[in-house]
Amino acid sequence: MVGRGDQNEHLLEDLIGSYTGEPKTIPIVGMGGIGKTTLGKEVYNHESILCRFDVRVWATVSQQHKIKKILLSLLQSMIKINDTVKTKDEAKLADMVQKSLKRKRSRILLITRNNEVSCYAGTENLSMQMNFMDQDESWNLFKSASFSNEALPSEFETIGKEIADECHGLPITIVVVAGLLNSIREIEDWKSVAKDVKSFVTNDPDERCSRVHGWSYNYLTRDLKTCLLHFGIFPEDSEIPVKNLMRSWMDGGFLNSEKDLEGEAEKCFQELVDRCLVLVCKKSLDGTEIR
Numbered sequence: 001m002v003g004r005g006d007q008n009e010h011l012l013e014d015l016i017g018s019y020t021g022e023p024k025t026i027p028i029v030g031m032g033g034i035g036k037t038t039l040g041k042e043v044y045n046h047e048s049i050l051c052r053f054d055v056r057v058w059a060t061v062s063q064q065h066k067i068k069k070i071l072l073s074l075l076q077s078m079i080k081i082n083d084t085v086k087t088k089d090e091a092k093l094a095d096m097v098q099k100s101l102k103r104k105r106s107r108i109l110l111i112t113r114n115n116e117v118s119c120y121a122g123t124e125n126l127s128m129q130m131n132f133m134d135q136d137e138s139w140n141l142f143k144s145a146s147f148s149n150e151a152l153p154s155e156f157e158t159i160g161k162e163i164a165d166e167c168h169g170l171p172i173t174i175v176v177v178a179g180l181l182n183s184i185r186e187i188e189d190w191k192s193v194a195k196d197v198k199s200f201v202t203n204d205p206d207e208r209c210s211r212v213h214g215w216s217y218n219y220l221t222r223d224l225k226t227c228l229l230h231f232g233i234f235p236e237d238s239e240i241p242v243k244n245l246m247r248s249w250m251d252g253g254f255l256n257s258e259k260d261l262e263g264e265a266e267k268c269f270q271e272l273v274d275r276c277l278v279l280v281c282k283k284s285l286d287g288t289e290i291r
Contacts, residue, residue: 002144003137003171004039007128011043014126015107016052023106027118030130033172033209036111039130041281043109055104060237071097078104132169139164141171145178145276159190166197170205172276173212179276180219216275226254227268228277239281242269242290 014026028036043049044058057077059070071093075081078100085096101108110121118127133141142164143152152160163181167173177197181190200211220228227249234240246265249255257264272278273290282291 002141003133004035004042007039007130008042008046011039011109011128012046012048015043015109016048023101023108024126025108025110025121027110027112027121027127028130029112029115029118029127031113031205033170033205034130034132035171036113036130037279038171040109040111053107062236064236068093075100133171133174134169135165138167138169138174141174142167142178145175146181148182155187156190159187159194163190163194163197166194166200168205168208170208172209173200175276176212176216179274180216182274183271213277216277220275223254223256224268224271228272230254231278245269 011026011028014024028040030036044056049056055077057074059074061070067090071090072081072086074097075085075093079085079096085093088096108121110118112118139161142160146160147156160181163177164174167177177193181193184190184193196215197212200208200215202208202211217225217228230245230249230252231240233248246262246269249265249268250261255261255264255268269278269290273280280290283289284291
């Protein structure tokens, strides 16, 4: 993970450190696109967390959510669920979750945009506020997303730093712009992108985030636009198995290929990932295959 090493280390210390009493809640707070979920996932999957905790559960509370479904998903990872448990109401399920957490001496990592939620749920001195990246962090993130492990020619570095600065330290803006440039190796195209990025400037970070996504979408081919829009049929914040997604693209006739449809689907999916328009949440054990 680029640019959040100190915060990553601090979170791990808070989560693994010894304590007594109630389950400890550690909030990560910040605006959309600041990197809260990325940091949380990095810590959640860290080797030291895997060794320390027998059970890990990741629950997402979307804008449209069902509390009972979330509670049952949490319980399913902690105890055996039978038909009797499934018929209990939300209050009884919540009580069961709370008691299970106390027995297991648990830690809760809470990711939210809302400071009020953070203050209500967490301990003030453990709350982590996510801030904008500084200039060096922005550049390192941009460089890793646009050129990966390639050497960066000097002319690209100059214009790249200009682009990174125009992103004003917002990680989602940096990775989306860099994701587009990942496949572009013409300096004139980079200069054109630099001009476009300046148009994102606004005092509202959420508006800036919306603009950069719209801009990136306009650079997609017709096939990629169709494939990206197809994500809208799935529930918000749901995990989508890659094979199911690609099969849906093929069955829907979204791909411009008469021969190797599966190969074309894989190519489209990887390009959306490279452009940082798709968030990868699961990989094979060796890290080479997206699940």
